[in-house]
Structures are given as C-alpha cells and as structure tokens.
Amino acid sequence: xxxxxxxxxxxxxxxxxxxxxxxxxxxxxxxxxxxxxxxxxxxxxxxxxxxxxxxxxxxxxxxxxxxxxxxxxxxxxxxxxxxxxxxxxxxxxxxxxxxxxxxxxxxxxxxxxx
Amino acid sequence: xxxxxxxxxxxxxxxxxxxxxxxxxxxxxxxxxxxxxxxxxxxxxxxxxxxxxxxxxxxxxxxxxxxxxxxxxxxxxxxxxxxxxxxxxxxxxxxxxxxxxxxxxxxxxxxxx
Numbered sequence: 466x467x468x469x470x471x472x473x474x475x476x477x478x479x480x481x482x483x484x485x486x487x488x489x490x491x492x493x494x495x496x497x498x499x500x501x502x503x504x505x506x507x508x509x510x511x512x513x514x515x516x517x518x519x520x521x522x523x524x525x526x527x528x529x530x531x532x533x534x535x536x537x538x539x540x541x542x543x544x545x546x547x548x549x550x551x552x553x554x555x556x557x558x559x560x561x562x563x564x565x566x567x568x569x570x571x572x573x574x575x576x577x578x579x
Numbered sequence: 580x581x582x583x584x585x586x587x588x589x590x591x592x593x594x595x596x597x598x599x600x601x602x603x604x605x606x607x608x609x610x611x612x613x614x615x616x617x618x619x620x621x622x623x624x625x626x627x628x629x630x631x632x633x634x635x636x637x638x639x640x641x642x643x644x645x646x647x648x649x650x651x652x653x654x655x656x657x658x659x660x661x662x663x664x665x666x667x668x669x670x671x672x673x674x675x676x677x678x679x680x681x682x683x684x685x686x687x688x689x690x691x692x
Contacts, residue, residue, distance in 0.1 A: 469622075496678065508615075508623060508668060510679040521679055556622065558680075566611045566630075566678060570622040 467491045469571035471557050477577045478547055486542045486574045488557030497540045498558040498568060499532065501525070508556065514540065547578045581606040583671050585683030592659050593691055600686045602669035603651040609671040612652045613680070614643060617666045626667075627654070659690045 470489045478484050490497050499511040512522040514532055531543045540559075544551055557571040582605040592598050604612075610631040615623035629636045629643045629652065636643050640659075645652040656663055669683040 498679070500680070507684045508680070508682045510681065513679055523679075560678065566672060567613070567625060567628065568678070568680060569625065570615075572622045 469557055469559055469569055471555075471571035471574050473574060474572065475575045475577070477579065480549060480578055481546050484544050484547055484576060486544075486555050486557075486576070488540045488542070488571055489538050490540055490557065490559030491561075491569060492538070494559035494561050494569075496520075496560045496562070497532075497534070498560075499542045500556045500558060500570075501553040502556065502573075503553045511542075511555075544576075547576075549578050552576055552578045581609055581671055581673055581681040583669060583681050583683040585669050585686060587686060588684065589687045589689070591689045591691065594659060594661060596659055596690075598654075598656045598659050598663070598688055598690075600654045600667055600669070600688070601651060602653070602671075602683050603649075604671045604681075605650070606671075606673055607647070607650060608673055610674045611672040611678075612643070612645060613670050613672075614641075614654050615668045615670065615682075617668060617685075619665075623668060656688075659688075661690050661692050664688055664690045 472487045497514040500508045502508045512526045513520045529545045533541050554573045556573045558568040560568045585602045613628035616626045617623045640657050642655045666685045668685050670680040672678050
C-alpha cells in the first residue's frame with residue numbers, strides 16, 4: 466500500500482537556522498498538507514497546497530514558513546529562521562482530490578530547535 | 580472557523596470492554612468527520628470516517644455515529660484489546676476551502692489486559 470514518506474525523521478537545529486523538511490506524497494495524490502504537533506498536544510493545520518499554489522494557510526504559517534513542490538514527487542516545508550517554539554513534530558499529508566477528503570499522513574519529522 | 584472538542588482526555592478500560600469517545604463541532608457546515616489513531620511516536624492513522632449524509636458507519640470492532648442536529652459524533656470500540664491502546668483524535672472538515680482538518684484534543688485510551 467502506498468504511503469507518504471518524510472525525511473529526515475529527526476532534525477536538530479540551532480535557533481535562527483534554516484531547515485527544510487521533505488515529504489514524498491502518495492504518487493497520484495494532488496492535494497498536499499503540512500501539520501504540526503507540539504509534544505502532547507493536538508495536531509494543528511499549517512498549510513494546504515494544490516496546483517503549485519498555497520490554497521489555505523493558518524495563522525501559524527507566517528512569513529518564516531514556505532512550501533514548495535520542486536519536482537514531481539517532493540513537497541517541502543522550509544522554516545527560514547527557526548525559533549525555540551518551532552520545536553514540534555511536523556507531519557506531511559496528502560489526499561487524492563478535494564472531494565475524496567481522506568488524508569494520509571507521513572511518519573513525521575521531529576524538529577528540535579536548541 | 581471550525582472548533583472541535585473531544586472528551587474524555589483519558590480513558591482506561593479492561594480488555595474486552597467497550598470504549599466510547601465523543602466529539603462536538605461548532606460549524607454545522609462541516610461534512611466529513613475522520614478518526615485517527617496515533618501510537619506513541621507514530622503517524623496519525625485514519626481508522627474510520629463518516630460523512631454528513633450518513634448517521635452511522637461500522638468496520639469490524641469500530642463504529643462511528645453522527646448526530647448532525649446536536650453537532651456531535653462518537654467513536655465506539657467494542658471488545659477492546661491491548662493493541663487498541665493509543666491516542667485517538669477526531670477531526671472535522673468544512674466543505675469550503677481545501678479540506679484542512681481541524682482536530683480535537685485527543686483521547687488517550689489505555690486497555691489493560
């Protein structure tokens with residue numbers, strides 16, 4: 466069964482550094498998402514992406530964040546200047562169409578900002 | 580925007596008992612309600628979902644019920660097993676926009692042998 470994959474599984478970075486989190490969505494899926502989960506808390510929506518454009522973003526997704534689909538398979542989340550409060554698990558998800566609703570999550574990248 | 584509340588936050592049951600987790604949502608336009616199971620350090624896994632045109636859906640030992648009038652939906656797990664132990668999240672999607680999932684706060688289910 467196809468799965469969403471993410472790399473790296475764990476990223477440690479210093480405050481102020483840039484990080485890029487990578488995701489490979491399920492191959493025939495068209496809609497892509499990033500969510501984050503601070504330890505012990507609920508999963509929060511960051512951004513959705515379709516047709517090479519951001520379709521919706523949350524208030525968490527400020528100017529320090531950006532997303533990109535650099536090729537036909539990868540979907541990346543960049544944080545330009547990390548803060549301590551960016552430490553969280555970041556999940557990528559994908560869905561087939563806007564009407565299929567089912568979103569499948571990757572295994573996550575644990576980001577630790579020191 | 581949508582807001583989803585979930586309770587209880589923790590639930591302990593004996594193996595073989597049933598477990599019920601409840602969620603309420605705020606926006607009556609929400610039309611899709613998935614449940615995710617998250618084991619420690621793992622990805623959220625979709626275990627069952629229900630759309631607003633259906634009142635109940637079953638899949639073996641799990642079922643979800645939806646009451647649109649009251650704006651609440653519930654996850655029912657029968658004959659619980661230790662491997663059911665995990666955090667369960669409910670979520671809702673509004674039909675507008677691009678289907679961002681709004682999650683509840685999670686229920687930690689512990690099934691004791």
